[in-house]
Amino acid sequence: MSTLDDAPDLLYSETEDDLRAAVRSLLTGRGDIPAALDRAESGAPYDTALWTSLAAGIGAAGLLVPEPLGGQGASHREAAVVLEELGRAVTPAPYLTSSVIATHTLLGCGTGDGGAVAKLLSALAEGRTVAVLAVPLSTGPDAPLPDTAPGAAIRAVADAAIADVLLVIGHDGLYAVETAAPGVTVRAQTPLDLTRPLSTVTVDAAALTAGTRLADAGTAEAAVRSGLLTGAGLLASEQLGLAEWCLEETVRHTRERHQFNRPVGSFQALKHRMAQLWLEVVSARAAARNAADALATDSSGVPLAVAVAQAYCGRVAVHAAEECVQLHGGIGMTWEHPAHLYLKRAKSAEIALGSTGSHRERLAVLTALPAPGRPTA
Amino acid sequence: MNAIDAAELRRRTRDLLAAHPPADTEPADFLKARFDAGLAWVHFPAGLGGLDAPRSLQSVVDAELAASGAPDNDPRRIGIGLGMAAPTILGFGTDEQKRRFLRPLWVGDEVWCQLFSEPGAGSDLAALGTRAVREGGSGANGEGGDWIVNGQKVWTSSAHLARWAILIARTDPALPKHRGITYFICDMTAPGVDVRPLRQITGEAEFNEVFLTDVRIPDAHRLGAVGDGWKVARTTLMNERVSIGGARLPREGGMIGPVSRTWRERPELRTHQLHQRLLALWVEAEVARLTGERLRQQLAVGRPGPEGSGLKLSFARLNQEISGLEVELLGDEGLLYDDWTMRRPELVDFTGREAGYRYLRSKGNSIEGGTSEVLLNIVAERVLGLPAEPRDDKDVAWKDLAR
Numbered sequence: 079m080s081t082l083d084d085a086p087d088l089l090y091s092e093t094e095d096d097l098r099a100a101v102r103s104l105l106t107g108r109g110d111i112p113a114a115l116d117r118a119e120s121g122a123p124y125d126t127a128l129w130t131s132l133a134a135g136i137g138a139a140g141l142l143v144p145e146p147l148g149g150q151g152a153s154h155r156e157a158a159v160v161l162e163e164l165g166r167a168v169t170p171a172p173y174l175t176s177s178v179i180a181t182h183t184l185l186g187c188g189t190g191d192g193g194a195v196a197k198l199l200s201a202l203a204e205g206r207t208v209a210v211l212a213v214p215l216s217t218g219p220d221a222p223l224p225d226t227a228p229g230a231a232i233r234a235v236a237d238a239a240i241a242d243v244l245l246v247i248g249h250d251g252l253y254a255v256e257t258a259a260p261g262v263t264v265r266a267q268t269p270l271d272l273t274r275p276l277s278t279v280t281v282d283a284a285a286l287t288a289g290t291r292l293a294d295a296g297t298a299e300a301a302v303r304s305g306l307l308t309g310a311g312l313l314a315s316e317q318l319g320l321a322e323w324c325l326e327e328t329v330r331h332t333r334e335r336h337q338f339n340r341p342v343g344s345f346q347a348l349k350h351r352m353a354q355l356w357l358e359v360v361s362a363r364a365a366a367r368n369a370a371d372a373l374a375t376d377s378s379g380v381p382l383a384v385a386v387a388q389a390y391c392g393r394v395a396v397h398a399a400e401e402c403v404q405l406h407g408g409i410g411m412t413w414e415h416p417a418h419l420y421l422k423r424a425k426s427a428e429i430a431l432g433s434t435g436s437h438r439e440r441l442a443v444l445t446a447l448p449a450p451g452r453p454t455a
Numbered sequence: 456m457n458a459i460d461a462a463e464l465r466r467r468t469r470d471l472l473a474a475h476p477p478a479d480t481e482p483a484d485f486l487k488a489r490f491d492a493g494l495a496w497v498h499f500p501a502g503l504g505g506l507d508a509p510r511s512l513q514s515v516v517d518a519e520l521a522a523s524g525a526p527d528n529d530p531r532r533i534g535i536g537l538g539m540a541a542p543t544i545l546g547f548g549t550d551e552q553k554r555r556f557l558r559p560l561w562v563g564d565e566v567w568c569q570l571f572s573e574p575g576a577g578s579d580l581a582a583l584g585t586r587a588v589r590e591g592g593s594g595a596n597g598e599g600g601d602w603i604v605n606g607q608k609v610w611t612s613s614a615h616l617a618r619w620a621i622l623i624a625r626t627d628p629a630l631p632k633h634r635g636i637t638y639f640i641c642d643m644t645a646p647g648v649d650v651r652p653l654r655q656i657t658g659e660a661e662f663n664e665v666f667l668t669d670v671r672i673p674d675a676h677r678l679g680a681v682g683d684g685w686k687v688a689r690t691t692l693m694n695e696r697v698s699i700g701g702a703r704l705p706r707e708g709g710m711i712g713p714v715s716r717t718w719r720e721r722p723e724l725r726t727h728q729l730h731q732r733l734l735a736l737w738v739e740a741e742v743a744r745l746t747g748e749r750l751r752q753q754l755a756v757g758r759p760g761p762e763g764s765g766l767k768l769s770f771a772r773l774n775q776e777i778s779g780l781e782v783e784l785l786g787d788e789g790l791l792y793d794d795w796t797m798r799r800p801e802l803v804d805f806t807g808r809e810a811g812y813r814y815l816r817s818k819g820n821s822i823e824g825g826t827s828e829v830l831l832n833i834v835a836e837r838v839l840g841l842p843a844e845p846r847d848d849k850d851v852a853w854k855d856l857a858r
């Protein structure tokens with residue numbers, strides 16, 4: 079089905095390594111877990127100073143925005159590296175939602191003539207403004223778009239709590255609506271994943287028409303789908319980073335923890351489980367890099383690469399987090415130990431942007447392996 | 456001398472093709488000329504089939520030759536020689552050994568086999584008991600004399616076709632097990648070498664028992680120093696794992712290919728339950744392929760990762776699950792088998808036979824070249840740094856170990 083010569087670049091470039099080092103040192107300095115836990119319970123989960131350093135200081139928010147619009151003009155490969163690090167630290171930050179999904183959706187709306195789209199993109203690139211697409215986090219790239227009729231409650235919108243702008247799908251196109259505008263409500267829900275807050279959003283008819291129309295209906299649909307597809311592809315990198323942390327931490331713990339006069343990590347039953355996990359993490363890296371590279375080169379293989387990465391990496395992240403809890407024993411069940419934050423993030427990320435099963439169903443179409451009763455494409 | 460780069464290799468490849476047009480050259484002659492031009496394995500030294508070029512540039516030569524329809528050697532037939540004997544001879548052989556053995560090995564004139572496993576030593580290979588005793592030579596410690604080998608090897612793939620074998624044998628039972636082993640090149644036509652087919656799960660006999668009775672091996676066919684055999688063998692084993700998992704595949708290039716084709720062509724066989732499993736395995740096969748691709752890219756830029764030992768594990772499990780699914784998908788046909796006739800195959804051909812064969816043969820993928828359990832131990836200890844199993848055989852003379 080494919081030749082060997084159009085092989086994707088699956089390695090990290092030097093620029094990407096440097097970017098990783100910068101993000102990691104920022105997060106180790108500032109993004110410590112006990113503080114994140116306190117914030118999560120305080121109802122103000124985001125560390126806005128950290129977000130400013132990441133988005134504006136390092137310039138991560140503008141990676142996908144072209145230079146003429148004030149961004150870095152980098153690619154999905156770099157954004158993927160940022161997401162790996164955010165996944166490793168389960169950082170509550172609107173990176174995936176604002177800097178990837180909303181940004182990519184806007185890029186699909188036509189950025190010419192210095193109009194509203196271009197202005198909004200520049201603001202996002204500078205990290206001054208946070209925008210999120212007003213759809214449930216579970217919406218996959220090929221799913222029917224949710225009912226966002228004026229006044230309807232849109233549930234489980236990720237990071238709406240910190241957003242300045244909502245991108246709302248109206249029946250005649252895509253609108254930018256300020257969250258502070260009259261007729262907009264953002265009501266916090268209690269999320270499974272404490273590090274990715276969810277809200278129920280309602281935008282009434284008046285608020286929608288008072289907003290800025292960014293694209294007509296046809297353009298909007300394509301732009302939203304491409305935003306969601308990009309988000310799904312790069313979410314795999316976040317899942318990879320998360321899984322990697324879980325494995326490393328589990329190996330570290332089981333080497334130190336003694337029972338029966340031996341480190342528990344010397345028991346073969348545990349060694350094999352961790353070795354198996356390593357294999358899955360190594361494989362997840364290949365899948366996630368493949369998706370990031372396909373997106374960066376805008377290859378025709380994007381839908382397949384994204385579906386493969388999502389169908390694989392979500393499972394790996396959940397498995398890694400579940401093993402992390404189990405192999406830590408009792409301490410893994412405590413609120414104080416970060417393992418639960420990883421498990422909660424992993425399990426909800428598995429549903430985010432299309433479930434594992436829905437990505438497999440997309441693959442069935444893309445690979446011409448149809449379900450029983452359906453003709454071969 | 457100019458450094459060899461891609462352009463230079465392309466030029467040399469075209470020169471070879473011009474001097475030996477594949478259309479009117481015997482395949483064997485073409486392969487010999489290719490070896491002599493240094494285009495067999497470009498990272499090998501000049502004069503030994505290579506040009507001291509970076510390993511990553513082999514693909515330039517291969518692509519150029521493939522495009523011109525030149526014959527290639529068949530790694531399925533000479534896999535042990537190519538993947539295991541050659542890197543070991545290159546690493547530890549004398550100049551004379553390298554000159555004698557590498558060319559016929561690569562060209563395919565001489566097939567190799569691996570006389571490592573024994574009835575009492577498989578996963579614990581260093582426990583082996585085949586003895587090699589030196590008959591006095593003219594040197595101070597008897598150097599130069601012949602070695603007399605006695606013992607039994609087992610599961611030896613291709614022994615019935617092989618001209619030469621890599622062999623490890625115990626030369627000092629008074630030392631701890633890893634230290635008293637020496638590595639040899641054994642002539643499979645020498646008197647005292649008795650190869651007996653061992654029929655296997657598939658009905659054929661791809662591997663053998665090999666009985667060694669007073670087999671005489673000249674000291675010139677020793678590889679590495681006396682007592683260094685374990686070190687030399689580790690090179691072989693490392694290369695074995697890489698070469699088992701290391702083939703470059705196109706999408707759907709492995710076992711997932713036949714089952715996907717059957718799915719597409721035979722809608723009447725489809726069920727929802729099998730569909731879910733097929734898609735999950737398709738994803739895993741694609742991801743394993745990408746992982747191999749990533750490993751190759753790391754090698755090409757000189758930063759090899761430990762992924763090699765992992766790939767063999769992935770492929771073993773995948774091959775088994777996919778072929779199991781394929782048999783189920785076939786329903787009534789899955790109840791049948793293509794042919795139980797006892798055969799002695801020249802090569803392992805997974806795709807040339809039917810699903811039942813694939814299902815049975817793939818059971819060997821998690822045993823040959825180190826079992827999956829042993830490989831998981833290696834990953835856990837060497838890659839993840841987890842503590843080793845407690846062991847009590849390290850400092851005990853081999854002869855004093857319980858057996």
Ligand SMILES: Cc1cc2nc3c(=O)[nH]c(=O)nc-3n(C[C@H](O)[C@H](O)[C@H](O)COP(=O)(O)OP(=O)(O)OC[C@H]3O[C@@H](n4cnc5c(N)ncnc54)[C@H](O)[C@@H]3O)c2cc1C
Pocket residue numbers: 568569570571572574576577578579609610611612613662819822823824825826827828829832
């Ligand atoms: C198709 C095929 C071709 C082969 N070709 C060759 C060949 O050409 N040349 C050659 O020399 N050999 C060959 N072999 C032999 C192969 O390398 C051995 O079979 C293998 O190393 C396992 O050894 P064993 O059979 O003695 O099993 P054992 O070592 O007895 O293993 C039995 C079981 O115990 C498990 N086990 C053993 N030790 C451990 C441990 N430390 N931790 C956890 N589990 C453990 C194993 O995983 C296995 O499940 C071939 C094998 C097969 C199946």
